[in-house]
Amino acid sequence: MKPPGFSQLLLDWYASGHRDLPWRRTTDPYRIWVSEIMLQQTRAQAVIPYYERFLQRFPSLESLAEAAEPDVLAVWSGLGYYSRARNLRRAAQRMMAAGGFPREYAELRELPGIGEYTAAAIGSIAFGLPHAVLDGNVLRVVARVENDAADIGAAGTRERFRAVAQAWLDRKWPGPFNQALMELGATVCLPRNPLCLVCPVAAQCRARQEGTADQLPVKLRKTEPVRMDGVLLVVRSRGRVLLRQRAADSGRMAGFWDLPSPEHLPHARLGRRLGEIRHTITRHHYTLAVRRAAARGAGPGFAWFAPARLAAIPLSTTARKALTVAGIRC
Numbered sequence: 001m002k003p004p005g006f007s008q009l010l011l012d013w014y015a016s017g018h019r020d021l022p023w024r025r026t027t028d029p030y031r032i033w034v035s036e037i038m039l040q041q042t043r044a045q046a047v048i049p050y051y052e053r054f055l056q057r058f059p060s061l062e063s064l065a066e067a068a069e070p071d072v073l074a075v076w077s078g079l080g081y082y083s084r085a086r087n088l089r090r091a092a093q094r095m096m097a098a099g100g101f102p103r104e105y106a107e108l109r110e111l112p113g114i115g116e117y118t119a120a121a122i123g124s125i126a127f128g129l130p131h132a133v134l135d136g137n138v139l140r141v142v143a144r145v146e147n148d149a150a151d152i153g154a155a156g157t158r159e160r161f162r163a164v165a166q167a168w169l170d171r172k173w174p175g176p177f178n179q180a181l182m183e184l185g186a187t188v189c190l191p192r193n194p195l196c197l198v199c200p201v202a203a204q205c206r207a208r209q210e211g212t213a214d215q216l217p218v219k220l221r222k223t224e225p226v227r228m229d230g231v232l233l234v235v236r237s238r239g240r241v242l243l244r245q246r247a248a249d250s251g252r253m254a255g256f257w258d259l260p261s262p263e264h265l266p267h268a269r270l271g272r273r274l275g276e277i278r279h280t281i282t283r284h285h286y287t288l289a290v291r292r293a294a295a296r297g298a299g300p301g302f303a304w305f306a307p308a309r310l311a312a313i314p315l316s317t318t319a320r321k322a323l324t325v326a327g328i329r330c
Ligand code: SF4
Pocket: 141, 144, 145, 188, 189, 190, 194, 195, 196, 199, 200, 201, 202, 203, 205, 206, 207, 208, 213
C-alpha cells in the first residue's frame, strides 16, 4: 500500500535539489544506459571520470558498435567487472543491427547485460515507462518505510519489495520518481545512521516510528568472505615495464594485461617491497604485496610496455593499483 502523499513528497524533495551527476542532465538513452551499466558495481563519484572518458571516446551507439573490443576494455580499465564492457559493445552491435535503441521494456531486457533493474532505469528515465527500479538503495528504503525485517538476500523478499516499489511508483513521473527514491537511499536513508531528521518521508516511515531503522534492512550472510594473499612483481627495463597477458580461456579477464606473480617468473630475482594493495571481487578479498624484481626475458604472453602506452591497453585493476604503488602513472 502506498503511504499517502509519498510520491509527491519524494518528487518535491528531489526537485528542490539533488546531486548534480552528469547522467542526470540528459534523457539520451545511450548515455543513460552507459551510466547505469557503470553504476551497477561502482559508486557514483567514482564513475564520473570513467563515464566522461567513455563518452568522449565512444560518443554514440554507432561508435561503440564499431569499436574493437580491446579499445572498449582499455577505456573501461580500472572500473572492474569487465563483462559489463563486453556486454555494452555486444548490445550496441545488436541495437545497431536492429535499427537503434529499443523503447520497450521487454526489448531492453533481451539485450546482453541488461537485467530488470537496468531495463527499468533506462525505460523510466529515457522513455517514461512505468517500471520501478529495485537496487540496494531502494531495498533499504522499502524495508524501512514498511518496517519489514525479512531477509533481503532471499528471492521471495526481493520480489515482494519489488511489488511495493512498483505500487509506490508515480506513473506520471516514473523516471524522476525512481531517481528520487534511489537518491533518498544514497544520500539520506543511509545504511548506517540514516538522516531521518531531514528525510522527506519521515512521517510515512514505519521504521522511524518504531525506532527500528538502524536494524533494517536484514541481510543474512550466506557465504563467508575468502581472504587471499599474493605477490605482484614490477619488472622494469629501459624505462619499460613487463606485463603478462591473460590467456583467451581465462574467463572474464581474457585478453587483459597484468603484472606477473613469482610463479609466472620462477627465475626472477626478487627485490625490495614497494607496498601492498587490496582488491575485492565479490567475496574474495585479496592482499597483494608489490615487489620490484629483475628478470631477463619472459616467454610467450609477456610484453614490455612504455608507461605512456598503458592507457591504451586493457589493464587489470590490480595491475593499475600496483603500478601506482610503484610510482608508474597509467
Ligand atoms: Fe530512511 Fe529515516 Fe527516512 Fe525512514 S525516516 S526512510 S529510515 S531516512
